[in-house]
Amino acid sequence: MLTTNPFEPAHGQDLDGDTLREECGIFGVAGAPDAAALVALGLHALQHRGQEAAGITSFDGVEFHTHRAMGHVAGNFDKAETMMPLRGTVACGHVRYSTTGETALRNVQPLYADLASGGFAIAHNGNISNAMRLRRDLVRRGSIFQSTSDTETIIHLVATSSYRTTVDRFIDALKQVEGAYSLIVMTPEGMIACRDPLGIRPLVMGRVNGAYIFASETVALDVVGATYERDIDPGELVIVKGGEISSHRPFAPVSPRPCIFEYVYFSRPDSISSDRSVYTVRKAIGAQLAIEAPVEADLVIPVPDSGTPAAIGYAQESGIPFELGIIRSHYVGRTFIQPSSEVRHLGVKLKHNANRALVKGKRIILIDDSIVRGTTSLKIVQMMRDAGAAEVHMRIASPPTRHSCFYGVDTPERAKLLAHSKNIAEMAAYIQADSLAFVSIDGLYKALGEPCRADIRPSHCDACFTGDYPTMLTDQDEAVSVDQFALLAERVI
Incomplete structure (x- = not known):
């Protein structure tokens, strides 16, 4: 989940920024009486993936409820007055680091919007590598952005899609983006969990007491007592609707390229990644x-x-x-x-x-x-x-x-x-x-x-x-071209 310009160094890093850090962790629950409480527990287990802010959105069948805050999960989601309004059997949550740009509440996820089809909440782990170009095109067409997050680009692509159903609109949006994403989406119709076609960022599925659980790592399943079912496959959309689950594969199959650094550093050592103990x-x-x-x-x-x-x-x-x-x-x-x-x-x-x-x-x-x-x-x-x-x-x-x-x-x-x-x-x-x-x-x-x-x-x-990037880097290439043009202009002047 990227903010503002993806080609400037991150700010506010401890020890002179001398660490590599995963920006986000996501967790979703569909079909549990206290869904938001389970999400809060899951986010505790994913705190290492993002320590600047956290958010939870729930759905009670009629309304969406959201609480987002700067800081750790503990302290923000350990009070009854915070958790009680997060009613419903469906909920998703997010922990984040900022990458670039401002560390502000408006960038804290899940992001939420009221679309023509109803409420739409999204939690994202990854970066959209053509987000700047898409954003420019959307703004020219009249979209008004409320954050500096690349994740919001997906919301606008869904909102402006000409397809009829929410799922088809969502697939249409994803076919326009480049880069890496694991997503948990909530709509009035149900929950969607998906990975990009290369599976760069991780996402797993589990079950507990009949509820479906989605998480960035298996350790978060352990914390809520869920049984690991399987990884969400690269390019797969899993939809939970009315207690039923279905799998969709709308993208042309490609050879997966999951991030190797999950094994080196990002994942907790007690997690299982692609059937391997980290x-x-x-x-x-x-x-x-x-x-x-x-x-x-x-x-x-x-x-x-x-x-x-x-x-x-x-x-x-x-x-x-x-x-x-x-x-x-x-x-x-x-x-x-x-x-x-x-x-x-x-x-x-x-x-x-x-x-x-x-x-x-x-x-x-x-x-x-x-x-x-x-x-x-x-x-x-x-x-x-x-x-x-x-x-x-x-x-x-x-x-x-x-x-x-x-x-x-x-x-x-x-x-x-x-x-x-x-x-x-x-x-x-x-x-x-x-x-x-x-x-x-x-x-x-x-x-x-x-x-x-x-x-x-x-x-x-x-x-x-x-240096072997598995996707196009549209924004990066355009930024380099602009820099080269500026350098050439200086030399001419």
Whole structure:
């Protein structure tokens, strides 16, 4: 779910934006007496996918009810006075990070509109890569936008479609968009859950007490006691209407390309993705990293928490002891006031602190999931040296991130990615590590139990590593063209 210009860096990121972050998590319930309460529980389990805002919309058979708020699910949806108005047996919810543009209540989802066919609520995980062009065309035709979200583009496409039924209008809208989307839609007729034809963003289905559940990850099904049924297939629309479920496949079949970074970082380790345990895959990536990039050392230390499963795999494969050499505080939020640059640069110590007694005098291997700008890695390496580490080696459980993501991941612009401008030796020097290595792209696929990437048509979207984008990037191409024109004009002048 994108806001405003998709080609500007995100704002307000902690630690200089040195993380890759999934923007959204979605959760829907159809056919439960307390649907909104189940949605609130499900969103708790998906909080890691979006921590700036949350919203829930319910339908009681006559009216739609919505509550949206900035901040976490807890604190916004844990009070009776908030939950009681969210009546109905159907509800959907959303947690989000902002990508670009304003962090404002008008962009918090689910988005809702009154269409000619009735109420229409939508929750979206992903990015529409031609949203800017579609928006311009819609505005010229008279559409009035109430948000800066690309998700609203879908609402206007539905509203202006010439097809008769809501489902046909929705399909018509989706056939005009490019990019990545997992969607949960509520109408007076029922609930629709769908994925884009490539299945870039995840969506699963479960059952509990006769109700149908849709969620970004299986861990959210676990929290509400639902049984996992299956993944929503790429390009599939599942419609729940009057307690009955039907499946529709309106798009031409293509080879799926789900996001490979779900395994590296985004999904919770206790989730199952495409029948694979995320935790098991991350351990396998760490083991593969140990095979590809061994080094003599005394300890394997994860950068918590995302580096922990890979560090366990590395330690088991290498025979080097695994230890918690960095202790993470779980009570530091993104709203911490940093009044000066001196205090701001101490921010990493609020979140991570060295286990000095363990680290002192040791040769250590730090395991992390990725390097984005490199600023956090530099601070972590320096923290280990300040704690007395004799050597600090860095091993990364993904290939170098050289390209921006346009499919729903909070990525800095390409020029600010450390791996875009530096080779591995230069990156090692920048973060001041004794050595640095990344798992290879083929090693990453091997950890997934798949053939080397070079031997097959890629089975996942790995564009952030390879630059191989599986869809058209209309807005990106147009933005580049405008920039090139402006540069040419400057030279002519």
